Amino acid sequence: MIPAAFAYHRPQSLGDALALLSEHGAAAKLLAGGHSLLPLLRLRVASTERIVDIGRLGELKGVRPGADGSLEIGGLTTYSELLAGATMPWVKEAVEGIGDVQVRNRGTVGGAIAHADPASDLPAIALALGGEIVLQSSSGTRTVPVDEFFLGPFETAIRSDEILTSIRFPAQPEGATGAYRRIDQPASGYSLVGVAAVAAMADGRVGHLRVGVTGVGEAAYRARGVESAMGGSDGGTEAVAAAAEHAVDGMEVNSDIHADAAYRSAMARVITIRALEAALGR
Amino acid sequence: MTEHVSLTVNGIGREVDVEPRRLLVQLLREELDLTGTHVGCDTSQCGACTVTMDGRAVKSCTVLAVQADGANVTTIEGVAKAGAMHPLQSAFWEKHGLQCGFCTPGMIMAAMDLLDRVSDPSDEEIRHAIEGNICRCTGYHNIVLAIREAARTLRTGETASAGGVS
Known part of the structure; x- marks a missing residue:
């Protein structure tokens, strides 16, 4: 189908884009790569009075590694650009599995994070890496910890006058390794369950662990029950299996025609085991 | 209300005025008569509408024509050179x-x-x-x-x- 009519703006600078958002607020939608927004507009699931196309703001593109091991990813960086940049190998492997090449050529990191589809892969990866989301508005810049960013289905801490300009990931602990494992719905390619884990051993014990889960709840979340069960353990197969039992602790688990809550919960435990084992190098 | 779009399609410069909601695939098929680019699913799944935009494959049903302003687009009609198939x-x-x-x-x-x-x-x-x-x-x-x-x-x-x- 064809989207309903909208007014179109293509600001030439971030400042101009922010001014347009201040003026129009929730009546305007930001267009980056368009691979979340355009399908919704075309199906007429969503509509908008006006579009502010920020897709050409080069200042919001790029993968910037810091000297201290941190990594900043500009909001308009496409998946393909992320794959070509200085990104951790396990993240690249995960991103290669998102959508298809045409989607990765257009879809952006900031767009996916801001859209916050409850089955999107990047939120789980971001939660496992930690860090913060950088948001700009006409009145200034603020940062929101990634742990506090995803609030519900398609709902985040972004205000209607703000643009997600980048995501900053801190240096990961010494020896940390990560992994992302998922099972997807084969027709749509969206994750039924996706689990990202970053782990580091210290003196033979699990000294650092962050686990992000997507597809299971109304928003991506940190599986803190898994993290605390694993913390200080030897990271062995039994510890992994016991910790994975906590994969959906405290969550209202999604249920739909592709996977009911019981199946999703069972798969969340299985995929958590796989992600933990892979992050621990097994 | 229309927007002016200037783009190169198969090596030929094109100047068009389009509604902002016009999809690239509609521009190609309906205004430029390049009907080799197909519309299969219309939901960004099937890839029949794939063209290259500045060298990279994109689904032209999921790109607005205005987003292609200034771009170099190649469709299936543009891949044969001097009468010889690619x-x-x-x-x-x-x-x-x-x-x-x-x-x-x-x-x-x-x-x-x-x-x-x-x-x-x-x-x-x-x-x-x-x-x-x-x-x-x-x-x-x-x-x-x-x-x-x-x-x-x-x-x-x-x-x-x-x-x-x-």
Whole structure:
């Protein structure tokens, strides 16, 4: 189908884009790569009075590694650009599995994070890496910890006058390794369950662990029950299996025609085991 | 209300005025009469509408025409040069990489993006590169053979030999 009519703006600078958002607020939608927004507009699931196309703001593109091991990813960086940049190998492997090449050529990191589809892969990866989301508005810049960013289905801490300009990931602990494992719905390619884990051993014990889960709840979340069960353990197969039992602790688990809550919960435990084992190098 | 869009399509500069909601695929098919780019699913899934935009494969049903302002777009009509088929086109013919042909323009444009980046792709890389393109006739075996053959031709300059499943 064809989207309903909208007014179109293509600001030439971030400042101009922010001014347009201040003026129009929730009546305007930001267009980056368009691979979340355009399908919704075309199906007429969503509509908008006006579009502010920020897709050409080069200042919001790029993968910037810091000297201290941190990594900043500009909001308009496409998946393909992320794959070509200085990104951790396990993240690249995960991103290669998102959508298809045409989607990765257009879809952006900031767009996916801001859209916050409850089955999107990047939120789980971001939660496992930690860090913060950088948001700009006409009145200034603020940062929101990634742990506090995803609030519900398609709902985040972004205000209607703000643009997600980048995501900053801190240096990961010494020896940390990560992994992302998922099972997807084969027709749509969206994750039924996706689990990202970053782990580091210290003196033979699990000294650092962050686990992000997507597809299971109304928003991506940190599986803190898994993290605390694993913390200080030897990271062995039994510890992994016991910790994975906590994969959906405290969550209202999604249920739909592709996977009911019981199946999703069972798969969340299985995929958590796989992600933990892979992050621990097994 | 319309927006002015200036873009290059198959090497030819085009100036058009479009409604902002106009999709690139509509511009190509309905205004520029380039109907080789197909609309299959209209939900960003099937890849029949794939074209290259500044060298990278995109689904033209999921790009607004205004987003292509200033871009260099190539459609299936633009891949043959001076009346000679592109090696991908020859290889799809020689290796029987199509039945009904509906998905073929998109397959070829997706393969174009791959062969531009990877000169000697493995079968796995080929299958990964056409993951966003759906064939509903029979499967992907001969499509993979054709893309592999085209890669060989582009590397060595030798032309394709006939024969499909073997």
